Amino acid sequence: MQCKTYIKCLLIFGAILLAACQPLQRPFQPEVKNGWHAAPGPRTALYVEPVKDGPDNLDDAVATKLQELGIAAFAGKAVPNRYYVRGKVIEKEGMPYISWAIFDPQNRDTGLFTEEKLPLPATEINPAGPDLERVVLNSASNIDRLLGGDGFNFAKIKKPxxxxxxxxxxxxxxxxxxxxxxxxxxxxxxxxxxxxxxxxxxxxxxxxxxxxxxxxxxxxxxxxxxxxxxxxxxxxxxxxxxxxxxxxxxxxxxxxxxxxxxxxxxxxxxxxxxxxxxxxxxx
The missing domain is CATH 3.40.50 (Rossmann fold)
Incomplete structure (x- = not known):
């Protein structure tokens, strides 16, 4: 009789141990995971918007130059959940300038911006001439510096x-x-x-x-x-x-x-x- 009681106690104790080894419940965890993913950083994927009042195809040219600096930039169709850079031509003290500002994937201004003086009014810049090439180089270099890069080595670029x-x-x-x-x-x-x-x-x-x-x-x-x-x-x-x-x-x-x-x-x-x-x- 005592033996049966002893065996019964062992079985009960073993059941308790098995229960203790089961995975713990995780309260407040959703049963279905959502599809949200963190946005890639600005150097990993950066959209270059068409430039307001700027020369034609300036966004494409700047994106191409940014790629040379190690930034995965692209122009054309925007992609959701990406950092982007917005350019626009402005006037300061009667002179034309182009400004660039970095925005985060939630369309918030990051506070990172740069400006440069244009050699000519935007409407007078030859799309195939050296003036536009200079604007593209300066713009890409300045944007790269905003994102922690060194920009272009202009002494090397301008070497005849x-x-x-x-x-x-x-x-x-x-x-x-x-x-x-x-x-x-x-x-x-x-x-x-x-x-x-x-x-x-x-x-x-x-x-x-x-x-x-x-x-x-x-x-x-x-x-x-x-x-x-x-x-x-x-x-x-x-x-x-x-x-x-x-x-x-x-x-x-x-x-x-x-x-x-x-x-x-x-x-x-x-x-x-x-x-x-x-x-x-x-x-």
């Missing part, structure tokens, strides 16, 4: 990188020797010259014109044109010399380097004027 194609119209081997000579002279001046157009932001185009011989004398005119990659001419240098008729119909030799020296000096001065900030940083 040159390509020199074959000179047109030169007699003898002048087309090749003149192009080679001015490349050598530009490199000697500390400029970067590439063997192909890819990667260059400036092109130095040379052209030669030779007059008809008169009394055994000819006049040769060399024109060096400094252009941006988009075809915009920055300036040109012209050199005129009288030579013995037919003397340049063969190898130019040292004459090519003498001619190229003056052309290279003129190109350098044009670049100093155009990229003043870069040359100032190098001095």
């Amino acid at each position: 990188v040159i390509f020199v194609p074959i000179v047109r119209g030169a007699p003898g081997d002048g087309s090749e020797s003149l192009a080679f000579a001015i490349q050598e002279e530009l490199v000697r001046m500390g400029l970067e010259v590439l063997p192909t157009e890819s990667g260059a932001n400036y092109i130095v185009r040379g052209a030669a014109e030779l007059s008809e011989a008169k009394a055994g004398i000819q006049t040769i005119m060399l024109t060096w044109s400094l252009e941006r990659r988009n075809g915009e001419q920055v300036g040109k240098i012209q050199q005129r010399n009288r030579i013995k008729a037919g003397s340049l119909n063969g190898a130019w030799g040292q004459t090519a380097f003498l001619a190229a020296k003056g052309g290279a000096q003129g190109v350098y001065k044009l670049l100093q004027s155009t990229e003043a900030e870069y040359f100032k940083s190098k001095s």
Whole structure:
């Protein structure tokens, strides 16, 4: 009898232990989880709104530049639950500016904003010109800094990188020797010259014109044109010399380097004027 009682107590005690091992109930927990997800950070997904009163496609161009800075920016159709940057053209003291402000996914102003002066009124900025490119670079750089980045290294971006194609119209081997000579002279001046157009932001185009011989004398005119990659001419240098008729119909030799020296000096001065900030940083 005592044995049966003892066994019965053990069974009851075991049942209590098993109950104690069951998962604890979690009060106030919903039976069905909702579908809410935290918004990605602004550097992970940033929507660039169309710019109010700004140049066409500025939002697309800024988004593309922000991607180069490591920000997953996009333009076009907005996506819910995303940070976004709002741009608009404003006027301050009679001058055009563009302002950018960061908003959170709940459409609240984060207090992060930046402004920059436009080189021209927005309606006068050429969508394919250097002015718009400058606005895009500055805007993307400033937005990146608002979000903890370093922005663009403008000294590196504005560094002149040159390509020199074959000179047109030169007699003898002048087309090749003149192009080679001015490349050598530009490199000697500390400029970067590439063997192909890819990667260059400036092109130095040379052209030669030779007059008809008169009394055994000819006049040769060399024109060096400094252009941006988009075809915009920055300036040109012209050199005129009288030579013995037919003397340049063969190898130019040292004459090519003498001619190229003056052309290279003129190109350098044009670049100093155009990229003043870069040359100032190098001095």
